[in-house]
Amino acid sequence: MNRRAAGLVLAIALLVVAGGLLWWWARGRDGELAGAEGPPPGGTGKRMTLEATLYFPGPQGGLVGERRRLETTDVPAHQVWSVVRAALVGPQNDALARSFPEDVKVGAVLIGPEGTAYVDLRAPERPDPPPGGSTAEMHMVYGLVNSVTESVPSVRAVALLWNGSQRLTFTGHLDTSRPLAADRSLVAR
């Protein structure tokens, strides 16, 4: 075998190793999808596009809806996860604001038989939700509650957890100890 052939074999071998290492690394990086801490729940559902409405704080203090098409599956828990993840990533319209800081991700999602979605928000560096006034808290909580209940028809109410724990309140105003139904009065007219 001449020197050229050996070099070719070495290059191919290095590519195989590099590709393998890349695959190995990427397999463990699913959790770092934007807005999500881990892979979506629901296992193997049928893929579909969900027409969703995501609510974000508008310039005058009300919530403003933004229409989106989200790639998800027909499993309700996966749909809720997709809606919350997209809401946490933030609005596409520059006039709207994010409800949560960038490091808040969606974790586990559970849907109970009564149509209540339990959504775990994860921010390991933040023991408590970011402090704020009642409007900021309502934007955080109802931004997600309204988005999920309007976009996923089988969900009637949403209970939010923070880092795996149920909280009496997020920032000292709203009662978040139980599931909340949508509040349309917060939507800007």
Add this chain to the structure above:
Amino acid sequence: MTARRLFGLACLLPLVFAAAQGARSAAQGEGAARTPVVTLEGQALAVPVSLAPAGPLVALAPLVNALEGTLARDAESGSWTLTLRQAPERPIVLAPGSSVVTVGDDIVSLSQPVNLGDGGPQVPVDFLERTYGALAGYAFEWRPTEARLAIGRRTARQVPVAVDVVHLQETTTVVLQFGEMPRYRLVETPAGVEVEVLSDRLAIPATPVIQDPLVQSVTVEPQRVRIALAPGARAESYVLENPFRLVFDIHATDLAQPAGPAFTPPSRPSGVRTIVLDPGHGGAETGAIGPGGAAEKDLTLQLARALADRLASHLGVRVVLTRTADALLPLASRTAIANQNKGDLFVSIHLNSSRGAGAHGAETYFLSAQATDPRAASAAAAENAAAAGALPPTEGEADPLYDLQLILWDLAQSHHLAESQRFAGLVQQELNQALALRDRGVKQAPFRVLVGAAMPAVLVELGFLSNPDEEKKLGEATYRAELVEALVRAIGRYKESVEQTAQPAAPAPAGPAAGPAQPAQPGKPQGQPPR
């Protein structure tokens, strides 16, 4: 480097990678080589266990057969409901792929998601600890070296309890402070009220000597605390947390009153004598922070103190502050203080913030109907019924007293909501007229601090700290004084309207209730430090 060496290196690299993968697989499969077992009190159970990287996953269905319960799947949501025979009132909902489960009304986060195996859901050991462990008295221990899940029956916890009895202003308060929260229920007895401890044992403290006009004795036994009341006295209870305390407020009642439920429906208020002011947030909970650094918790305390002074001097009412220092106070304690002080009006003072750039103005909230839904009513009625000696009925069981409490609670809430809405309208009117603020109106929300208030209650947002202009104004004493005067006028108008409406229906008997209200301590609002 020769071509032969290069060729050798090229052949070696894939082998090294393959060896690394093989070693990884071998490490993962190490635990799987030993078949895990489950034992109950030393006896083997036919319960499959699979070893996942985050810990063992136990097949739930066969375990439910052994530990007693039922497991059912809901086809629409894909979730499963586990009902323990020992605690049927607290169904447990779980779903494959989710590390969140619900246990009754509680939400529990698990160490790893529930898995779906061939025979149904597979759960981590902490799921078993939070369900069969906490509710049915089982203990679970995973022993990795033996690959064995050992299940036993837990011995009862020994829970320390301290008893404190204080008599002030015709009310005796009995505080039972527990080392940790026990499982308990309240039972009314002919002698008074008992706290029955369900699966723990109490460590008996030194018996306090009771010399009290309303409480004859407090006796602690391993399974119960007996509070013997004087004839005609009645007890109302509530819970405080951190540390866990059961508090009983004991009042004298009319001895000639016929026996019946302790809870009485509210009548229309005959006056506004006691006003409870709640400065929002405090301590580690800062509330909103303005772009200039102003903290909501500091400004609300300044505003509440100034308002208390003006109310006491101008309207001659008794004023109670839920906090007088920079201290964290649980939200439930704030309304508990208001109820304990027999407040006629509750005003929670806040400053707002929003991520929306242009938000500004004042708004006034009262409790939304969502927060007074049947579930909230049921919980509140259960507390009232327990105070009256009845227990929430189990499924399929009717309890007339419990049903009565539900109806009365609903009536009380409807009444307070209507009054809260009326008062909120007055507050908003005065703020709009006095100040050049944007009128954001009267709104409803399920605010925690308003839940459970046995009186008209509002939460007022006096401006947006997130708005630089409003933050600057709120830092000025003259502007804060204008806000305070607007609130004094609103409270004065409400007080006047209540007393005018009450007079024709209830001719003035002698005493302060029907005449001009007298302050308990004129000019000196009472502070209520956190317990």
